[in-house]
Amino acid sequence: MLWSQNASPLRSRNLCLVVCISLLSGVLSSLPDLSDKSCTFKVTLHNFRVILSWELKNRSIVPDRYTLQYTVISRPDGVKIVEHCSNITASFCDLTDVWEVLPETYAVMVDGFRGNTTLVTCFTDFFLAAEISLEPPEFDIVNFTDHINVNVNFPPVLPKILEELLQFHLSLIIEEQSGEIVKKHNPALDEHVIGNFTYVIDKLLPNTNYCVSVYFMPRNLEAIRRSPIKCTLLQPARDTGLSESARIGGIITMFLIAAVFISTIIILKRVGYICLRNNFPKVLNFNNLSAWVVPEMPPWEAVAFVEVIHINRKKKEWNYNYDDESDSNDEATAPLTSTGGYTKHGLLTGLPGPTSASSPTGQDCLELDTEEPNLSEPKGEPPMAPEPSLGRGKLLQDCFFEDGSSTEEAGDKIVFNVNLSSVFVSTLDDDVSTLDDDSDVPPVLPSFPEEDSHTPEPSFLATSREGTQQPFPTPSAECPWPEDVLSDKRDSSEPNVDIGDGYIMR
């Protein structure tokens, strides 16, 4: 009974408390949410515009329109309504021309409506100098052969807040990337920069892919938001411009060609194929010789041109007919006389002259001793020393039978050079004194004529009597007989010639 009387006031108290709490919760739930946790706000510098954007955390609440209000904390001017952001359906608002002072703290209130009902109210504050998010600017790139033009589109009229940002807080960074190489360019921006801003990235490699990115970097090392990269492939170099690698290859090729050429020249010069040496050995250098012993010239050898006239004689057959006529005829025709068992041949010698005489008119008539012992001497001589028995023909016959009683014609003339040093020759003493014209002319040695294949050995002189003699080519000069000599000899044109001691004397 007593417990029941005390319980009733407690029950009523508890009941009131519960009711109050429920009512309070209901009221609070019905009130609009004034905390900043209902919305997520963001202030960005987008394309050089200050954009305030918001997003409701409770996605179940979807207002159909929004209204934005703000106030400046340092200025107690009340809450201001942004007219162009009233009753908007978008969840963002451009406040570039509203928020012009950077270091201020702006308190923002956003009301979300649906119809006439306020669904949500969001509140926040922003200190723009430290909390504004910098989005990268829009830019274009124009590629060339070796450089890229980066065009950043600045607005025609720069907002005041942007002037202060660019002056104190922001740096424009242009990033250039090629492969793994990244280069940053920090162009100097004027605080009053407007319009298109062009920056040239030069000293690039042609025909190479480059990626460019542009962004604002806060000078206080805050978070950086890079722009999407834009890549381009540079144009290949033209004819005038070569890539660096091709240029290096061309230079190396030129060096190799020059090296090969120079080495070839050097080798040829050393071998002596070109640029033959003009320097003689020292032993052959006679320039510095102060004394030169010139050996005495050997005395000129008497050289006389002799024309040998070949006369074919029939072999005399000994006829045992001892008639006087035959003997006398034979003796008449004998061109030679033999005395003392020697057969002597005369060789007409004389200077070569323009007169071509079928019959020699040489100055001297030389008669060679055909004695065998004497013949043996010249036999040992070279062919240049013909046997004295050679030429026993018409030459000698003419000497003796100058009156025209030569029986043999000069059909076969043999002219050869005789080396007088190898034969015994004799010259008439009178002939020497009478040779006025030819006194200065040294005796000419008969030259050995040219031999053909049919010419016999030099011993043909020994057999000249017996057999036919091979004709020898006549030398160019014939031995003219001096007429004085001939006259003297004609006077004594007798076949009988004093042949003593091997000399023909007249």
Add this chain to the structure above:
Amino acid sequence: MSTKPDVIRKCLWPACLVGLLITGILSLDCNLLHFHLRKVTWQNLRLLSSTSSSFPAECLSETKAFELPQEILSHTQPVKRYIKEAFYEMSIQAFNIFSQYTLKSTWESDYLKQIQIGLDQQLQYLEQCLEEEEQEKEDWKEMTEDGMNWSGALVPQLSSLELRRYFNRIDNFLKEKRYSHCAWEIIRAEIRRCFYYFQKFAARLRKK
């Protein structure tokens, strides 16, 4: 035999050089004052903005204009010496204000400590550089006959009294609002704004 004196002699000069080098490193170069001031000021500004709590909406009705001196707000080029003095006054006043925040720790205590440490370092730096300038000023006065030719008398000066008045208003506001949460939030926003203008002010030291 006498190796120790030789060793001392050999090491004496290098030791002196190293000592001078260390002293030079440890001593603050007043030529880099602007860099230090700008850096510390911006750091304090960021700390004041890093508190988790946002400005309360209910405090909007209690906001007040504290009227920061116009010399700081404008883009005029004051004399370098007065910039240093203004910094010194601002630093010491702000340090005093934040040292009074012991009643309600609505902010992060770590951030508050860091702000105070930064302001203290800034004060030491400024004291050293101002003493050097004072010494140079006295030497220059002895050299010249007319002390009134000092350029400081002709250039519009940044009155440190205005700064003191500014911070007095702040202090009075706190006292008036009894160091309420809204008052501190309002003061936080105002000092952050002051730091920003002084950070711009420091850039003029470099330009000079």
